[in-house]
Amino acid sequence: MNSQAKITSPDGNQLSERFHEGLKTRREVLGEAYVDSSIAKATDFNWPVQELVTEYCWDAIWNRPGLDRRTRSFLNLGMISALNRPHELKLHVRGAINNGLSKEEIREVLLQVAIYCGVPASIDGFRLAQEVFDDMGV
Structure with a gap:
């Protein structure tokens, strides 16, 4: 379209x-x-x-003033990981890359997820993020 x-x-x-x-x-x-x-x-x-x-x-x-898209992406990665929404997490990992987050920054978010949301949520997040990185060639 x-x-x-x-x-x-x-x-x-x-x-x-x-x-x-x-x-x-x-x-x-x-x-x-x-x-x-x-x-x-x-x-x-x-x-x-x-x-x-x-x-x-x-x-x-997303179009409100006060937070830029990078910051909103950081927040979404943490919240969506906590909610255990794998489809949405993959979408928002892609969005985070599109909004300028690096793989290293995404890794740090997912490490913090391990502490505040649990290791299983973090492990799932790492697996899903890697799938997106592979798909995007980053």
Whole structure:
């Protein structure tokens, strides 16, 4: 999908400016291919969560002043590790790289996860991060 293409909801309704701003941020952090695939696969059933996440997570929060994207990526890696959400952790490791975090910085986050969230969470995080690094060639 072309990142400039106008997206409409499954019911054909126009989407808010907040959605379009969030979509831009979401693509920049997670990558166009992943985001466009998620949008393309959306159904009438799950479209509302796509809209919610895009408007509020990716615009209302990620585009707020006060924290830059690198800092938000640091926070997300720790929180998502603590919540044991492997799919989301892989996405956000990719996003962290896209936001300028180094492998060494990601390693330090995952070491801290071992102390505050448990060794199993850290080991899973290291394994998943390595998969992303291998996939991205970093």
